[in-house]
Amino acid sequence: MTEDVHPESGAIGASAAQPTTPGATLRAAREAQGLSLSDIATRTRIAQRQLDAIERDDYPALPGIPYAVGFARAYARAVGLDEVAIAADVRRAVSESDLGATRYEAFEPLDPARVPPRKLAWVVAIVVVLLVAGYTVWRTQLLTPPTGEQIAQRDAQPASARPAGPPPVAPAAQPVVFTAVDDVWLRIYDEAGERLKDGLMKKGERFTLPPAAKNPMILTGRPQALAVTVGGKPIPPLGEADRTIADVPVSAEALLARGASRATTIDPPPAAPARRAAPRRASPSPVSTDSAAPTVAPAPVPEPATPAAAETRP
CATH class of the missing domain: 1.10.260.40 (lambda repressor-like DNA-binding domains)
Incomplete structure (x- = not known):
């Protein structure tokens, strides 16, 4: 206790x-x-x-x-x-x-x-302020119209130094359209073998090649029955009439290159025949008019006889 x-x-x-x-x-x-x-x-x-x-x-x-x-x-x-x-x-x-x-x-x-440290909070705040200020300056410059002096300086620059206009449309962006001018069977497929178009096209029927097709090609027995355009520009026939064609590239680039090569291989026009020179005439031999001592001038160098020269000979 x-x-x-x-x-x-x-x-x-x-x-x-x-x-x-x-x-x-x-x-x-x-x-x-x-x-x-x-x-x-x-x-x-x-x-x-x-x-x-x-x-x-x-x-x-x-x-x-x-x-x-x-x-x-x-x-x-x-x-x-x-x-x-x-x-x-x-x-x-x-x-x-x-x-x-x-x-x-x-x-x-x-x-x-x-809670983040105070220094980190200050750094974040400064970065946000700088971003807002930069965006404000950029937006102000974007919306401010050019002054007369700036326009005069731009006009004074040579054409080569000025900014280029919009770039030309790439061939891949131009649509490729097949139009059947007569009933024709065809098959259009890509490099993986996937069929993009397979079957009979009726006269007047049109088919537009998918822009995302990779290396598309065509198989048909009547290439003359197809009218092909790239961006609205007609392309020469894909082959001879009633001759089967296969594995012919039909992308926009290939078709435009095909049309360009066909334009450069056209034969030039025949040259005009050369003009032949006219034959020369022989001049008559001069005869002396003195009766006491007739003399004959030396004969000219013999030339081929012509009808006109034969008539003037004494």
Whole structure:
């Protein structure tokens, strides 16, 4: 019996050492792990003075009830205690004090350990401001009409230095259309063997090649019965009349190249025959009119006789 009531007994000492407030419980857990208050501040990202207020159960020193509960939960999580039980004890302690009647708030802050640091928030804010300013300047320049000086400088530039107009339409973007001028059977397929068109086309029927077709080709026995256009431009026949053609490429590029090669292989017109030179006439030999000493001029170099030359000979 004496041991049970002795003030220095182990049981009584353990009972007296048992913490009775949330702050004392948190402080005892921290000291048992050999941690300092600055270590808890680093783990929870809570100011050390606010952690000290939690340990002393000085809740009026905190911004409000939600902060007191939130800080206590983060502290409990850092030292491995039951954060739900600690939060309940803090609410009970606050409700019993004057703080609960004067500073009630209906929300709790987020976990301070998960809130981004203040420097990161400032960096994000500066980046957002710069982006908004850059977009405003770009939008202003885009909507501002050119001045007279800028227009004069642009007109003074040579044509080669001016921005080029819209690029020409690529061959692949031009539609390829097959029109049956007579009943004809055909098969159009791509490089994978998938049939894009297979069967009889009646006279006047049209078929437009799918733009996404890869290396399309055609098989038909009457190529003369098909009229082919690329972007509205007619293309020469795909083959000789009533001669079967197979594996003939019919993409826009291939058909345009086919038309260009056909235009360059047309024979030039025959040259005009050369004009023959007219034959030269021989001039008559001069005869002297002096009766005393008739002389005859030297005969010219013999030339082929012509009827005209024979008549003038004496």
